[in-house]
Amino acid sequence: MMRKYFLKIFSALLGSTIIIMVACTPGACFDETNAFVKTSLYLYSTGKLLAPDSLTLYGINMDSSKIYNSSKNITLALLPLDASADSCGFVIMINGVIDTITFSYSTHPILLSKECGYTFYHTIDTPFYSRNIIDTITVSKNTITTLNEENIRIYY
Amino acid sequence: MRKTFVFIISFLFILINGTTIKGQDSVQFGDSVIIPLKIRIGIEVAGPVIYFTDKSILNLEGYLSADLNEKISLFLGTGYSDYKYSQHNYDFLSKGIYIKVGADFNLLKPETAMGKYWAGVGVHYGLSSYVAETPLFKHENYWGITSSSLAKDTNWGHYIEICSGFRAELFRNFSVGWLISVRKLIYCGTSKDLRPIYFPGYGAGGKSFSTGLAYYIVWNIPYKKIKVALKKETPEEPEEPENTESTTNTTNSGR
Numbered sequence: 444m445m446r447k448y449f450l451k452i453f454s455a456l457l458g459s460t461i462i463i464m465v466a467c468t469p470g471a472c473f474d475e476t477n478a479f480v481k482t483s484l485y486l487y488s489t490g491k492l493l494a495p496d497s498l499t500l501y502g503i504n505m506d507s508s509k510i511y512n513s514s515k516n517i518t519l520a521l522l523p524l525d526a527s528a529d530s531c532g533f534v535i536m537i538n539g540v541i542d543t544i545t546f547s548y549s550t551h552p553i554l555l556s557k558e559c560g561y562t563f564y565h566t567i568d569t570p571f572y573s574r575n576i577i578d579t580i581t582v583s584k585n586t587i588t589t590l591n592e593e594n595i596r597i598y599y
Numbered sequence: 600m601r602k603t604f605v606f607i608i609s610f611l612f613i614l615i616n617g618t619t620i621k622g623q624d625s626v627q628f629g630d631s632v633i634i635p636l637k638i639r640i641g642i643e644v645a646g647p648v649i650y651f652t653d654k655s656i657l658n659l660e661g662y663l664s665a666d667l668n669e670k671i672s673l674f675l676g677t678g679y680s681d682y683k684y685s686q687h688n689y690d691f692l693s694k695g696i697y698i699k700v701g702a703d704f705n706l707l708k709p710e711t712a713m714g715k716y717w718a719g720v721g722v723h724y725g726l727s728s729y730v731a732e733t734p735l736f737k738h739e740n741y742w743g744i745t746s747s748s749l750a751k752d753t754n755w756g757h758y759i760e761i762c763s764g765f766r767a768e769l770f771r772n773f774s775v776g777w778l779i780s781v782r783k784l785i786y787c788g789t790s791k792d793l794r795p796i797y798f799p800g801y802g803a804g805g806k807s808f809s810t811g812l813a814y815y816i817v818w819n820i821p822y823k824k825i826k827v828a829l830k831k832e833t834p835e836e837p838e839e840p841e842n843t844e845s846t847t848n849t850t851n852s853g854r
Binding site for chain 1: 684686688689733736738740741742743745747749792793794796803805
């Protein structure tokens with residue numbers, strides 16, 4: 444009787460062990476690891492979200508490396524900040540007209556997960572910008588994270 | 600490799616326990632049983648075994664427990680852990696000590712347990728003091744690679760552990776057993792943004808729950824014997840109600 448009883452317990456424990464082993468299998472990183480300034484593009488005259496006919500975007504002094512190059516149908520642009528500095532600027536060309544935007548921010552590290560490692564989050568101040576085609580930039584959420592939420596709006 | 604070891608050890612324990620002999624310490628009378636109460640000193644053996652195959656983690660753990668009665672025993676555990684992790688974009692180190700206090704409950708009937716077998720659950724509170732460090736991490740984006748580090752920091756983490764398992768006396772006063780644990784993190788000792796990859800006693804500090812599996816070799820020191828009254832089992836319901844006379848006559852004759 445004793446042996447029968449223990450066999451039942453062992454069966455349950457062994458099953459649990461296998462489940463734990465499977466559950467503990469290490470995985471790869473599938474999460475977003477970059478915190479972008481998520482920028483929505485609005486037409487000032489209508490106040491509605493509208494993709495410009497052409498969008499070109501790159502970092503100041505990074506002319507050779509474009510983030511967007513005459514791209515179409517972009518209503519949400521992703522601007523990466525430089526974690527090794529406390530400010531960085533972008534050249535933005537909307538429908539062939541050039542403006543610049545400069546962000547000042549603080550940076551702090553965050554652990555995403557064991558698989559993905561660390562990234563940096565930022566807290567931005569009010570951005571400085573030229574007003575050739577851009578009318579206004581408003582800040583919706585000043586904490587820049589990997590979450591999918593709008594940070595600023597550009598009205599052009 | 601680590602999983603293979605855990606698996607092999609599991610099977611060994613099953614085989615060993617399956618052939619366990621009945622004990623001689625306890626004496627059963629008609630309506631009661633004499634149960635020896637014991638103090639136990641146990642060491643966890645899977646941690647050192649795993650370390651031989653995986654040098655990135657060393658876990659040494661032991662415990663002391665004392666029976667209050669045939670069902671409940673007090674538990675005091677302690678351990679040391681040294682953990683290293685490295686991947687392409689960061690390195691992480693943590694080491695420290697931990698203690699666990701709580702109670703274990705034997706779910707076996709006294710006449711089954713006989714002071715030699717334990718199958719039940721334990722509830723423990725764990726407190727861990729550890730030093731964590733990220734000597735290097737790298738982050739790459741449009742602007743290039745940014746390298747940084749997080750300095751050594753001493754932290755205190757705590758958690759609740761619920762474990763379930765089995766223990767059997769193989770030889771006189773020597774037992775083996777294993778426990779599956781589920782732990783609920785209360786506080787890992789750091790801010791939410793920089794939870795440790797691992798902290799001693801708990802495991803993956805980035806998660807609210809962690810699980811563990813431990814194998815123990817235990818030295819039992821009997822210190823007292825108690826007499827436990829056996830609960831009388833209620834007779835089973837007869838299968839055929841119309842045959843009343845025959846079922847009445849066979850009550851209590853089954854065992």
